[in-house]
Amino acid sequence: MRDFSQDHRWLSINTATVRKSKGVDLPLPEIIEACVRRGIRAISPWRDQVQAAGLANISRLVRTHGLELSGYCRGGMFPATDAAGLKAARDDNRRAVDEAAELGAPCLVLVVGGLPGALQGKPAHKDIALARSQVHDGIAELLEHARQARMPLAIEPLHPMYAADRACVNTLEQALDLCDQLDPGRTAGESARTPAPLGVALDIYHTWWDPKLQRQIERAGKERLLAFHVCDWLTPTVDLLNDRGMMGDGVIDIPRIRGWVEAQGFAGYSEVEIFSTGQWWQRPHEEVLDTCIARHRTVV
């Protein structure tokens, strides 16, 4: 396992972590400047933040600073109630793939969606099996476009508490079942120069509880492990979405899980992704970034 204690060369900041500074929206260019100033070498930006600042502008900034990306957040949200909805999702996901390529991202992270309308509090139906089937078909279709763009897709299993409204792929096993169905050849294995078209983004917040986690990480192997996200699970957790903890403040044994991932040969970034309305988004972003660096070196 890599030694993170001496520097933060393998730290990446998911830009949602500093989406707000002292409660106020922080534009992506300022986030980038603050990361660069601290010697942070990689980020994973969100689409809405990129769009607000302009894709060309962010692409230029990333290249100027020699920044790497550890991912691009996010595509997905495949399920819909009618053909028009499915087509809109398909078109939007193709644009996301193209944006990820323009930014030089190593993968597009997929939060696959749940029951249509549930995120707006108005679920159109209760058939999660149907939603899962639409996710399967949506990824299958997007995969063709992703192959042409040479952009790997990283399915992110989300915590089961998001099954209804955000993602009906809820365990690493389920995500890997999808990978095996849609990319049985593990394309990356055939040629090191071809990026894996399909794999997973492993976020410990979503998966730490899973009694099968270690076995499924071993099943994934290096080819399928496209991204590794960290934060922490707080006790108590007071909000289902925006009460993620800073690494070290919760109950997740992060080094143990990182050890499992690195035992498979994963040598990429450890990406910090914290949504925190009550705590970290209330603080100055400089303090949040400095804390991420310190915790990356001590508890990740």
Added chain:
Amino acid sequence: MRDFSQDHRWLSINTATVRKSKGVDLPLPEIIEACVRRGIRAISPWRDQVQAAGLANISRLVRTHGLELSGYCRGGMFPATDAAGLKAARDDNRRAVDEAAELGAPCLVLVVGGLPGALQGKPAHKDIALARSQVHDGIAELLEHARQARMPLAIEPLHPMYAADRACVNTLEQALDLCDQLDPGRTAGESARTPAPLGVALDIYHTWWDPKLQRQIERAGKERLLAFHVCDWLTPTVDLLNDRGMMGDGVIDIPRIRGWVEAQGFAGYSEVEIFSTGQWWQRPHEEVLDTCIARHRTVV
């Protein structure tokens, strides 16, 4: 699948559902009277409610009214940081078995516990594998006492969002793995007159999201399915513990899951268990019980 639309003979009320009436604690004897008045034939009481009213008193009330129990809530909370803590859990669980027997319950529901101290916001460690091992050992030891008391133990897998503080058994598959390890002979299969010493309490709130749910229900079979709990998953859910929905108000396809359970031969009660600080505990308990009856007949 049984037709629930004509009556509510297979409705059981978990007494936590009417723990409060208009925000005020409702004593168990009053809950029992209100259930009996409505022709509700079964309840599943909580230990703290029984203790507040007196075990002998409740036992007498149950028998006087010819009430059945669909379970007794709850034993468990096995993990601890030292031998004294483990022994205290063991002793308390034995008492719970004895109380369940005194009340004529068909099973003692086990909420197995998580990281010691996490429920109090002070987790003693981050080793969920250790907690799981203590749960295994705790159930193994309790099983001897349960066999003597002829009291089946029902392991309740809790939603993964409770893994840290309430139960580190989080899927039906994991619960059944425990059953197979600790009771490989499926004792009930050997003699219909011997109650199954070990099985599961299946609560759809905790398990509805699971892509393997149907397969694991089939694996459980009639011998392992000791209790069936219903409520609903709301979108949004505003509190991790006490924002469960009334059947029909959320996204769970309840009849589909009940169909899977009954296809295994389950013919017991459908037990309503709703924790709801903001909604149902604020209403008069009479209204809550009447609503449970109506929903049982229409959407369960």
